Amino acid sequence: MTHELEIIAAIRKRAHKNVGGLRLGIGDDAAVVQPGGGRDFLVCCDLSIEGVHFRRDWMSPKLIGRKALAVTLSDIAAMGGTARFALISIAMASNCSAQMIDEMFTGLVELANKSGVAIIGGDTSSSPQGLFIDAIAIGECEAGKAITRGGARPGELIFVSGSLGASGLGLKFLERGHQLQEVGSPAIENAEDALIQSAIRKHLIPEPRLRFGQALGDHHLATAMIDLSDGLSTDLHHLLEESHCGAVIQAESVPVADVVSALSLKAFQIEPLAMVLQSGEEYELLFTAHRDNQEKIVALAAELGTPVTAIGEIIREDGVKLLRDSKVEIIQPSGYEHKI
Amino acid sequence: MTHELEIIAAIRKRAHKNVGGLRLGIGDDAAVVQPGGGRDFLVCCDLSIEGVHFRRDWMSPKLIGRKALAVTLSDIAAMGGTARFALISIAMASNCSAQMIDEMFTGLVELANKSGVAIIGGDTSSSPQGLFIDAIAIGECEAGKAITRGGARPGELIFVSGSLGASGLGLKFLERGHQLQEVGSPAIENAEDALIQSAIRKHLIPEPRLRFGQALGDHHLATAMIDLSDGLSTDLHHLLEESHCGAVIQAESVPVADVVSALSLKAFQIEPLAMVLQSGEEYELLFTAHRDNQEKIVALAAELGTPVTAIGEIIREDGVKLLRDSKVEIIQPSGYEHKI
Numbered sequence: 001m002t003h004e005l006e007i008i009a010a011i012r013k014r015a016h017k018n019v020g021g022l023r024l025g026i027g028d029d030a031a032v033v034q035p036g037g038g039r040d041f042l043v044c045c046d047l048s049i050e051g052v053h054f055r056r057d058w059m060s061p062k063l064i065g066r067k068a069l070a071v072t073l074s075d076i077a078a079m080g081g082t083a084r085f086a087l088i089s090i091a092m093a094s095n096c097s098a099q100m101i102d103e104m105f106t107g108l109v110e111l112a113n114k115s116g117v118a119i120i121g122g123d124t125s126s127s128p129q130g131l132f133i134d135a136i137a138i139g140e141c142e143a144g145k146a147i148t149r150g151g152a153r154p155g156e157l158i159f160v161s162g163s164l165g166a167s168g169l170g171l172k173f174l175e176r177g178h179q180l181q182e183v184g185s186p187a188i189e190n191a192e193d194a195l196i197q198s199a200i201r202k203h204l205i206p207e208p209r210l211r212f213g214q215a216l217g218d219h220h221l222a223t224a225m226i227d228l229s230d231g232l233s234t235d236l237h238h239l240l241e242e243s244h245c246g247a248v249i250q251a252e253s254v255p256v257a258d259v260v261s262a263l264s265l266k267a268f269q270i271e272p273l274a275m276v277l278q279s280g281e282e283y284e285l286l287f288t289a290h291r292d293n294q295e296k297i298v299a300l301a302a303e304l305g306t307p308v309t310a311i312g313e314i315i316r317e318d319g320v321k322l323l324r325d326s327k328v329e330i331i332q333p334s335g336y337e338h339k340i
Numbered sequence: 341m342t343h344e345l346e347i348i349a350a351i352r353k354r355a356h357k358n359v360g361g362l363r364l365g366i367g368d369d370a371a372v373v374q375p376g377g378g379r380d381f382l383v384c385c386d387l388s389i390e391g392v393h394f395r396r397d398w399m400s401p402k403l404i405g406r407k408a409l410a411v412t413l414s415d416i417a418a419m420g421g422t423a424r425f426a427l428i429s430i431a432m433a434s435n436c437s438a439q440m441i442d443e444m445f446t447g448l449v450e451l452a453n454k455s456g457v458a459i460i461g462g463d464t465s466s467s468p469q470g471l472f473i474d475a476i477a478i479g480e481c482e483a484g485k486a487i488t489r490g491g492a493r494p495g496e497l498i499f500v501s502g503s504l505g506a507s508g509l510g511l512k513f514l515e516r517g518h519q520l521q522e523v524g525s526p527a528i529e530n531a532e533d534a535l536i537q538s539a540i541r542k543h544l545i546p547e548p549r550l551r552f553g554q555a556l557g558d559h560h561l562a563t564a565m566i567d568l569s570d571g572l573s574t575d576l577h578h579l580l581e582e583s584h585c586g587a588v589i590q591a592e593s594v595p596v597a598d599v600v601s602a603l604s605l606k607a608f609q610i611e612p613l614a615m616v617l618q619s620g621e622e623y624e625l626l627f628t629a630h631r632d633n634q635e636k637i638v639a640l641a642a643e644l645g646t647p648v649t650a651i652g653e654i655i656r657e658d659g660v661k662l663l664r665d666s667k668v669e670i671i672q673p674s675g676y677e678h679k680i
Contacts, residue, residue, distance in 0.1 A: 023380060024488060027582065029418040029566060030384035030479065032486045035375030040363060044370035044461055045429050045476060051468040052431070075369040089385050089429075089474045091392070121384055123474070128391040134429045134463070134474040136385060139370065146372045148364060226369060242367065 010102060014109050019118040021084065031120035033085060033138065042081040042139040042146060046072035050130035058174050059204045061100045062107030067206060068133040069108045071229065073115055074208035074283040076139035078227035080147035080217020083210055085120045086112060089134040091127035108135075115210055141217050152224035152243035152288040154316045159222075159297060161209050161285045161308050164232060165260035165272060168279025170196075170203030172268055180204055195259040202257070206283040212306040213285055221297050225287035233277040235286055236320055237333035243288075249312035249331070251324035273324075278334045288314055350442060354449050359458040361424065371460035373425060373478065382421040382479040382486060386412035390470035398514050399544045401440045402447030407546060408473040409448045411569065413455055414548035414623040416479035418567035420487035420557020423550055425460045425478040426452060431467035444473075455550055481557050492564035492583035492628040494656045499562075499637060501549050501625045501648050504572060505600035505612060508619025510536075510543030512608055520544055535599040542597070546623040552646040553625055561637050565627035573617040575626055576660055577673035583628075589652035589671070591664035613664075618674045628654055 012026040019025075024032035035041060048054060048068035056064070069086060076083040088108065092101060112119055117137070152158075173196050174180075180200050181187045188194050208227075216222040226239045232254075240247055256272045264275040289297055294310065301308035315321075320331040352366040359365075364372040375381060388394060388408035396404070409426060416423040428448065432441060452459055457477070492498075513536050514520075520540050521527045528534050548567075556562040566579045572594075580586055596612050604615040629637055634650065641648035655661075660671040 023484065024486065028486075028488045028490075029415040030382040030421070030477070030486075032419070032481075033381045033383060034483060035379075035381060037377070039375075041373045041375060041381065042370040043373060043425070043427060043476075043478065045427055045463050045474070047429050047431055047463045047465045047474075049431055049465055049467060049472075052466050078369040079372070081370070085383070087383060087385055087476070089387050091387055091389055091472065123385050123387045125387040125389055126392050127389060127472075129469040132389075132431065132467075132472055134385070134387075136383075136427070136476055137370070138383065141372075143374060144363065146364065146368075146370075148368050148372075150368075 006098065010105070014105070022118055022120060025118065025120040031085070031087065033120070036140065038143045039140045040143050040146060042076055042079045042141060043136070044072055044075040045134055045136040046075065048133040048135065050132070059180065061103035063204055065104035065106065065108035066111045067204065068135045069111050070206050070208050071283065072135040072137040073117065073210060074206070074227040074229070076137050077208050077210045077213025078225050078285060079139065079141060080145070080213055080222060080225060081139035081141040082214050083115055083117045083137055083139045085138040086117050087120060087136040088122035090122070091125045091132040093127045093130050096131050145217065145220065147217055147222050147225040147287070149224055149226050149239045149242035152239060152245060152314045154245055154314050155291070156223055156288045156314045157291055157294060157310045158247055158249070158312045158314060159287050159289060159308055159310050160255065161212055161301070161306050162282070163255040163257040163307065164228070164282055164284065165264065165276035165279045166199045166202035166257035167206070167281045168231070168275055169260050169264055170199035170201070173200055174203065192263070195262055199257070199259045203281060206281065208283050209285045209306060211304050212301065215300055215304060216287060219296070219300065221293050221300065222287040222289050225285060228282040228284045228286055229280060231278045231280045231334060232286065233320065233331050234333040239286065240318070240320065243314070246315045246318045246320065247312055248315055248321045248323060251322055253309060253311045255307065255309045277331065346438065350445070354445070362458055362460060365458065365460040371425070371427065373460070376480065378483050379480045380483050380486060382416055382419045382481060383476070384412055384415040385474055385476040386415065388473040388475065390472070399520065401443035403544055405444035405446065405448035406451045407544065408475045409451050410546050410548050411623065412475040412477040413457065413550060414546070414567040414569070416477050417548050417550045417553025418565050418625060419479065419481065420485070420553055420562060420565060421479035421481040422554050423455055423457045423477055423479045426457050427460060427476040428462040429474040429476070430462070431465045431472040433467045433470050436471050485557065485560065487557055487562050487565040487627070489564055489566050489579045489582035492579060492585060492654045494585055494654050495631070496563055496628045496654045497631055497634060497650045498587055498589070498652045498654060499627050499629060499648055499650050500595065501552055501641070501646050502622070503595040503597040503647065504568070504622055504624065505604065505616040505619045506539045506542035506597035507546070507621045508571070508615055509600050509604055510539035510541070513540055514543065532603070535602055539599045543621060546621060548623050549625045549646060551644050552641065555640055555644060556627065559636070559640065561633050561640065562627040562629050565625060568622040568624045568626055569620060571618045571620045571674060572626065573660065573671050574673040579626065580658070580660065586655045586658045586660065587652055588655055588661045588663060591662055593649060593651045595647065595649045617671065
């Protein structure tokens with residue numbers, strides 16, 4: 001609390017002032033933003049809490065700040081929107097030094113700048129224990145064209161960006177005592193070490209799919225979309241529930257991350273597909289689309305360098321069916337919980 | 341965390357769906373709001389943290405939720421805006437029962453409904469200790485007409501709504517062990533008890549000046565405005581700093597709350613004016629205006645039933661001078677801290 005004014009002053013100094021649509025940023029009672037004509041605003045927020053969402057012995061303050069913003073920007077991507085503004089509320093315990101908070105904001109602001117996002121406000125407070133961050137994002141999209149979870153219809157294809165499972169596996173390696181290493185560190189001695197690092201990086205340094213999400217929105221290519229924060233099985237259920245339909249997933253089509261294929265069973269006795277279904281905090285995009293648009297989607301993804309895979313289709317009947325080796329399994333929402 | 345989905349479902353059920361400008365509320369990755377033509381959006385957030393901003397033995401869960409929203413709506417009022425939407429992030433320790441959280445939202449939703457504010461999103465999480473609330477408010481105003489802190493000019497008058505000092509005095513009575521009583525409770529035995537209750541109520545149940553703030557904005561009557569959250573001396577300094585000028589305050593004009601005149605010196609040996617200057621969390625509006633508009637402001641305030649008082653004027657020279665008994669004192673920003 002004693003640092004509060006200095007912290008606000010430091011953030012304010014770093015914040016962009018000449019941003020399109022921003023009339024007034026940090027320093028007044030509220031930020032003022034000017035909506036573009038024919039545009040809607042998207043608003044969301046995500047909590048990042050020490051001991052629940054992150055541990056300081058697993059990641060630097062810079063990465064804590066970066067991830068706190070990344071996860072909420074991912075929600076804007078999942079609406080097919082363009083991320084524009086962010087507000088950051090932080091509560092700091094007495095063991096959060098001014099330097100630590102400064103580094104946290106460095107990581108956060110770096111991602112904001114890279115993503116074209118202006119930090120326009122927030123709040124600061126002391127905290128009785130630990131560090132609390134609430135990252136609020138404002139995005140925009142064509143009026144009436146936000147891609148919700150509720151637009152999927154039977155017959156449509158289900159797509160996912162990237163490859164899956166590495167974030168959940170990375171968490172397990174962290175829990176076992178593995179540490180994030182600098183790229184090229186001598187501690188990475190062999191191919192297995194490098195794979196483990198790829199999993200840990202996926203968990204601690206997620207890349208929200210901002211350009212791909214926005215492109216899907218701009219080209220009206222997705223009928224429903226969600227980002228994978230709670231795991232494929234849970235998030236697919238969320239999407240289906242809002243769309244009032246079901247899904248069939250082809251097991252062999254699901255893009256399993258290399259590290260998961262190589263190490264999930266060996267290191268943790270967890271079958272790769274099970275890891276994929278339960279792995280939270282992937283921040284990949286799960287979306288549905290008309291079959292007719294498959295080629296356009298593949299071309300767009302290639303143009304942006306985003307891997308994309310069709311993994312199944314929407315059916316009328318509720319629930320998720322997994323087709324594997326000509327057998328059908330019913331998949332329950334397994335429910336990833338943010339517990340360390 | 342175990343309650344998370346039920347809590348979201350319960351909030352979603354209570355949230356208004358058919359609200360002008362709201363395309364999509366709770367339940368997707370982000371809320372979608374449609375800005376009106378020629379309007380700007382105002383965005384702000386306020387943390388309410390157990391052990392920092394509130395204590396559960398001082399106020400019911402209902403009042404905790406109510407105040408968490410009230411303080412951020414006050415920021416919209418201070419911009420001369422109309423409060424429209426809110427998002428609520430909450431982190432709950434294991435000692436927060438589902439019933440307690442439900443009651444908290446009851447208080448919050450009651451104030452939202454009364455204020456014409458729709459709850460459109462948020463986040464929930466577990467907390468390692470205590471209850472954390474981040475209340476995010478979105479308001480709107482005529483494009484380019486938000487009343488910032490930076491518009492005051494020499495020669496203008498300084499006004500304040502309501503009467504001051506009761507919130508800070510109420511906090512002192514709470515710290516001394518006094519409790520909030522129901523209106524008409526037999527525990528209120530005499531006039532002094534009633535006065536003490538008025539101070540405690542001002543502290544725990546603040547009324548954001550939404551209608552008056554909005555009216556000042558709609559009629560373009562204020563040149564600069566801030567809400568009193570940190571105390572008159574501190575918040576006046578904030579306004580002056582942004583406006584690059586100073587102020588002269590007439591001590592005898594400052595509206596001192598009755599309870600402060602009656603009990604501040606007697607109960608705490610604090611001179612009433614000193615209490616007024618340092619009393620935080622008043623959530624009254626402090627604003628500046630052209631002299632020519634004084635009559636209009638007084639008439640508008642009377643129409644809305646909001647007491648308003650001219651307490652001084654803006655001068656070119658930096659700093660705050662207090663004129664009392666023909667003597668000049670220099671007032672420093674005393675800095676109210678949110679500590680219990």
